[in-house]
Amino acid sequence: MEQLIDQAVAVRAGEELDATAVDAFIKRHASGLDGAPEITQFPGGASNLTYLVRYANRDLILRRPPFGHRAKSAHDMAREARIMAALKPVYRYVPDVVAFCEDQSVMGCDFYVMDRIKGIIPRQNLPKGLALNEEDTRKLCLNVxxxxxxxxxxxxxxxxxxxxxxxxxxxxxxxxxxxxxxxQARTEDVGDFEAVMAWLKAKQPAKDVATCLIHNDYRFDNVVLNPDNPFEVIGVLDWEMATLGDPLMDLGNTLAYWVQADDDPIFQQMRRQPTNAPGMLTRQEVIDYYGEKTGYHVDNFDFYAIYGLFRLAVIVQQIYRRYQEGQAKNPQFAMFGGIANYLEQRCQRLISQSTL
Known part of the structure; x- marks a missing residue:
């Protein structure tokens, strides 16, 4: 299963790190590292940047905010590192944080380094060498x-x-x-979402279903699977937005990314996780399963589903604006304005069908 393990690639142009400075910082906090590191980049993700810092005898992960102007509250590396350290004793799937850096002379931003959880990350499609039938795929889905x-x-x-x-x-x-x-992030070529925002404001529940620990970005490509037993989740990544909040809002966020086999072609093109594979639960099946397992009432999930899509649209639009202003380098971001417009239409369609 070694060939299925998630791999980093060459660092994108404009997102290079100073390897000498990174090496010196890490070696002040982690002993026994051999030689100079090889630094590569994980291509997934559209927010904080993730690098593999590979020494001869240890693999580490470095997380830093995107380059260019940004609101610190949206990319608070210190908060992310603190949350992970606090959660690790009670939720074993969190990676171990090795060191946090707030010295701007090292990289010009806050960043942190953590141990790598080496395994399979299910991205757009399940790895070709992972031979799962429909029953296996359903088992994996439920475990996640x-x-x-x-x-x-x-x-x-x-x-x-x-x-x-x-x-x-x-x-x-x-x-x-x-x-x-x-x-604040809207650009002229994107709809105003005013009808969607007004509906959410009017239809929000009077109180939270509960208050619990929520991840706020829980997706297949944020979990790590055991390469020797791909049904087993051994890690959960990307804790930058974790907080205390309503669990159904967290589920709504997750389902905004959940593109299933019968969705329209545009939504299919946006798919970044293998939720369309034969055996995967549909969004409604996820909702029903979650309600059965937790006891929370999920009979009318429309508000949470539309909220999740709207929130995704805002994230997409924030990235698109940064790209338009030349602060984000990934060329894939050029299409994000069109994605925001599609998500507005999707929200409006769901609102028109809702019984709320």
């Missing part, structure tokens, strides 16, 4: 969802994690916050 449920069931108060978020009132804060972020 179960790890999200396990996170939601952590007793955050007993673990001393009350400080991770504001708790009650999360839904209302999210609707107001993401609406304001969209208005």
């Amino acid at each position: 969802i179960d790890k999200m449920i396990e996170l939601h069931q952590v007793d955050y108060k007993q673990a001393g994690l009350d400080h991770l978020g504001k708790g009650e009132g999360y839904v209302a804060r999210q609707i107001d916050g993401w609406s304001e972020r969209f208005r």
